[in-house]
Amino acid sequence: MTNKRRLLAGGAMVASLALMTGLTACSSGGGADEDAPLEDSYVVATDTSFVPFEFKEGGEYVGFDIDLINAIADEAGFKVDLKTTNFDGIIPGLQTGTFDIAIAGITIKPERAEKVDFSDPYYKSGLRIGVPVDNEDITSVEDLAGKNIATRLGSTSADYINNNIDGAKAQTFEQLDQAYLAVQNGTSDAILYDAPNVAYYIKTKGEDSLKMVGDLLEAQDYGIAMAQGNENLVKAVNEALATIKENGTYDEIYKKWFGEAPPSE
Numbered sequence: 001m002t003n004k005r006r007l008l009a010g011g012a013m014v015a016s017l018a019l020m021t022g023l024t025a026c027s028s029g030g031g032a033d034e035d036a037p038l039e040d041s042y043v044v045a046t047d048t049s050f051v052p053f054e055f056k057e058g059g060e061y062v063g064f065d066i067d068l069i070n071a072i073a074d075e076a077g078f079k080v081d082l083k084t085t086n087f088d089g090i091i092p093g094l095q096t097g098t099f100d101i102a103i104a105g106i107t108i109k110p111e112r113a114e115k116v117d118f119s120d121p122y123y124k125s126g127l128r129i130g131v132p133v134d135n136e137d138i139t140s141v142e143d144l145a146g147k148n149i150a151t152r153l154g155s156t157s158a159d160y161i162n163n164n165i166d167g168a169k170a171q172t173f174e175q176l177d178q179a180y181l182a183v184q185n186g187t188s189d190a191i192l193y194d195a196p197n198v199a200y201y202i203k204t205k206g207e208d209s210l211k212m213v214g215d216l217l218e219a220q221d222y223g224i225a226m227a228q229g230n231e232n233l234v235k236a237v238n239e240a241l242a243t244i245k246e247n248g249t250y251d252e253i254y255k256k257w258f259g260e261a262p263p264s265e
Contacts, residue, residue: 036232039100041079044069045093047104048084049176052200052257054104064257065103068122069224071249075240086174088154091115094227101226101233105194107156108223117228119237121221122250124263127157128195129214130183130202138190140214144168150179150188157192160218176201184209192217196258 046054046065054063061082073080085093090106093099094116105125108118131138138144146167151157153172161170171188173179180201182188191198195216202210224241226233244250254262 034231034235038076038078038232038236041081042073042100042233043081043083043098044073045083045085045090045099045102045104047087047090050087050105050194050197051176051204052196054084064123064253065105067253067256068244068250069101069103071244071253072224072237072240075243075249076236078236086154087152088174090225094225097227099227100230101224101237103224105197105222106225107220109156112225115228116225117230117234118223118225119234120241121223122241123222124219125222126195126219127160127192127217128198128212129217130180130191130193130198130206130210130212131189132183132186133209133211135190135211138213141165141217144190144192147189148187150182150191151193152176152179155193156220157194161192180206180210 046061046069049055050063050065052063053065054061056062061084066082070080083099085099087104090099090102090104091112094102102116105123106112106118107125108121112118129138129141129144138147141164144161144165147165148169148171149161149165150171150173151161153174155172158170158172161168171179171182173182176193176197179188179191179193183191184206191210198212202212224237226237241250251261254260
């Protein structure tokens with residue numbers, strides 16, 4: 001998936017968020033220090049339906065995020081106890097200790113970094129607009145003014161809609177399929193959500209009914225979220241992420257789900 005995500009310059013935002021992430025990881029109170037041993041396993045929360053990052057197929061949860069966290073766990077030496085929840089329950093679950101780690105296309109945002117610790121960024125995203133294939137009136141974000149815009153409950157795209165698009169109403173749904181269906185049946189004028197998900201949905205389920213319009217909005221970084229106070233876990237996840245990027249594992253996972261090599265950083 002601001003959900004009126006602010007049209008901020010990508011470079012400045014990324015730099016600011018990266019700094020916030022680093023400061024948060026270093027300043028978490030209490031908890032284990034960086035050199036403390038890891039637990040044998042951690043409870044990892046993920047979303048229930050955010051293709052192609054996490055979704056259910058053949059009775060199992062699969063996707064880019066699922067493969068990535070398993071590769072990181074293998075490298076770091078811990079097991080994954082995967083739990084699914086609605087996206088808006090992830091941050092509260094980390095805060096209460098229900099989950100230790102979460103990976104679900106979570107945008108690194110300063111307000112989130114006050115509540116949880118983030119890993120280094122692992123995926124660069126942004127927002128895209130989807131409209132019915134026969135709609136010729138909406139071709140840019142400016143054309144969304146005063147419209148009903150479907151998006152996901154608790155997402156940054158909902159914030160973007162509320163904060164940046166004049167007169168627009170964010171129609172939020174717990175499940176993304178509901179948001180896309182709202183556009184297809186005319187309940188919503190458009191969907192605004194994370195670019196890779198909009199592209200994947202249109203390519204698979206919505207090819208004959210939806211199309212993408214406009215430019216990529218607000219470049220953003222996804223990060224792996226962790227309960228605050230576990231500096232050793234943050235360090236281990238970051239080191240494992242760096243290793244799988246260096247040894248080619250990350251590239252293999254990326255190509256598997258997106259059909260191309262990751263962009264050069």
